[in-house]
Amino acid sequence: MAAEAGPISKVLIVVGNPTPCCSLRPKALLCSVSRFAYSVGIGLCSGLDAAMQTEAMPLVHKFKLVEAPAHESTFPKGAPWVRYHGNYKGLHIDLVLPGKDAVLGKFWWFHISNTWLSSYILITPQVARRTSSRVDSVGTVSAALLTSFSIQTLKPDLIINAGTAGGFKAKGASIGDVFLASDVSFHDRRIPIPVFDMYGIGARKTSAVPNILKELNLKIGKLSTGDSLDMSPQDEKVILSNDATVKDMEGAAVAYVADMFSTPAIFVKAVTDIVDGEKPTSEEFLQNLIAVTAALDLAVTKVVDFISGKRISDL
Numbered sequence: 303m304a305a306e307a308g309p310i311s312k313v314l315i316v317v318g319n320p321t322p323c324c325s326l327r328p329k330a331l332l333c334s335v336s337r338f339a340y341s342v343g344i345g346l347c348s349g350l351d352a353a354m355q356t357e358a359m360p361l362v363h364k365f366k367l368v369e370a371p372a373h374e375s376t377f378p379k380g381a382p383w384v385r386y387h388g389n390y391k392g393l394h395i396d397l398v399l400p401g402k403d404a405v406l407g408k409f410w411w412f413h414i415s416n417t418w419l420s421s422y423i424l425i426t427p428q429v430a431r432r433t434s435s436r437v438d439s440v441g442t443v444s445a446a447l448l449t450s451f452s453i454q455t456l457k458p459d460l461i462i463n464a465g466t467a468g469g470f471k472a473k474g475a476s477i478g479d480v481f482l483a484s485d486v487s488f489h490d491r492r493i494p495i496p497v498f499d500m501y502g503i504g505a506r507k508t509s510a511v512p513n514i515l516k517e518l519n520l521k522i523g524k525l526s527t528g529d530s531l532d533m534s535p536q537d538e539k540v541i542l543s544n545d546a547t548v549k550d551m552e553g554a555a556v557a558y559v560a561d562m563f564s565t566p567a568i569f570v571k572a573v574t575d576i577v578d579g580e581k582p583t584s585e586e587f588l589q590n591l592i593a594v595t596a597a598l599d600l601a602v603t604k605v606v607d608f609i610s611g612k613r614i615s616d617l
Contacts, residue, residue, distance in 0.1 A: 309611050314458035315397040315602070316449055317358045318440070318465035318552040358386075358399055360599040361464070365390040365606070367397055376455040382439055383448050391610040396456045400439035400448050441529045442488075445552035449559040460509075460614065461567035463556045464602045466587075466594060469573035473523060473547040476573065477590050480601040481548055482515060483508050483525035483569035486557040489540040489549075490528035503544070506557050509566040511617040518604050523547025525569055527554035533577060549577055566614055570605060572598035 361367075367386035370376070377383050382401030387394070449461070469475025484507070491502035515522060526546035528537055533549075541549060548571050560567035574594045575586035609617065 309613055310393065310459045310609055312394050312396070312456065312458045312460075313606065313609065314452055314456055314461045315361065315395060316445065316452070316461060316463045316552075316556055317361070317397060317399050318445060318463070318550065358397060360595070361397060361602060362386045364599065364603055365395050365397070367395060377451060381447075381451070383451075385452075391607065393606065393610055395606070396452065396458065398448055398452050400444040403437045403439050441551050442527060442555035443529075446555040446559050449556045450563075453559065453563045453565055458565060460609065461556065461560050461565055462602065462605060463553055463567060463569045464598060465550060465552065465571060466574045466591070466598065467525070467548040467550040467553075467571040468575050468577040469548050470541075470546065471576050471578050473545075475523070475547050475576065477576065477586070478594050478597050479521055479573045480597055481521045481523045481525075481571045481573070482511065483548070483553060483571060484522050485524040485544075486554040486569065487524070487526055487544045487546070488528060488554045489526045489537050489544060489546070490530055490534075492536065492540075503540070504554055504558060505544070506554070506561055508557065509568055509614075509617070511568055514568070514605060514608055514617050517608055518601070520570075520601060525550060525553045525571060527551060548573060568605070568617075570598065570602055572601070 365388055367388040370385045370387055375385070377385065382404060384399045384401045386397045389395070452458070453461075467481075469477075469479060469481075475481075485505060486508060487503050487505040489503075491504065493499050493502040514520070524544060524546045526541045526544045526549050528549070529551060530537065531551075533541070550571060553569050553571070557567060557569070572594045574590045575581075579586070
């Protein structure tokens with residue numbers, strides 16, 4: 303699908319829903335819903351729910367994109383995915399997000415005695431549908447489905463997967479760093495059978511973009527992807543084996559689909575939290591999300607500006 307015969311004309315930006323990539327094992331609190339818990343929770347959740355839109359909206363405004371109305375949607379009925387589109391510097395840009403899950407409950411953060419604890423409140427699907435702050439569709443399944451359908455219907459020349467990630471201090475990552483991923487792989491698909499183990503890791507090289515790296519002076523590192531918010535000892539072992547600098551919850555899935563459909567893809571990841579650091583990851587994530595997202599949006603804008611008028615081979 304890449305437009306080697308001429309300049310790139312269609313860019314698909316796949317934005318993941320932001321989640322902290324924890325090295326901790328946060329205590330989950332399961333409790334039944336009462337009218338009191340529900341009413342108190344709405345207020346506590348509002349800040350985090352707003353944060354879930356942080357990655358995408360500055361790009362929507364920067365590129366002057368508009369949301370595709372329901373009657374013009376290219377997505378199948380029932381899909382929670384969201385699409386913004388428009389033209390910017392000779393490029394047609396489609397920005398897509400996984401959206402909200404319509405069935406599950408809410409993700410809450412409680413601030414108790416200066417300690418951040420993650421807590422789940424189980425609510426009925428009926429209650430979930432009545433609120434705009436349903437749980438976000440995070441993870442590899444949503445990312446793969448969204449990317450697959452978007453490639454087939456929107457036919458982009460290039461994919462940019464933009465999002466936040468956890469970084470590893472041991473590999474030189476710091477809060478606010480923006481990385482272009484040189485390689486992607488999974489760390490939680492354990493299949494201890496010869497050859498199948500390689501399939502589980504799913505290691506792939508990303509599209510080579512030496513001129514973007516040189517021009518924009520971005521850092522480069524390997525990206526490891528998994529569906530778990532925490533990091534089990536088994537995951538940690540694989541991440542170390544993958545030589546990963548950053549860790550997210552969708553990149554390798556996007557890469558798998560892009561490779562399947564022969565669509566070039568680049569991965570721009572900004573570090574919100576240090577996985578192997580001293581501070582609680584969840585606290586770092588919330589403290590840094592706004593500032594780090596600004597760095598991410600600036601980097602993505604520079605990448606798009608650089609892409610304008612160029613061929614894939616010019617990148």
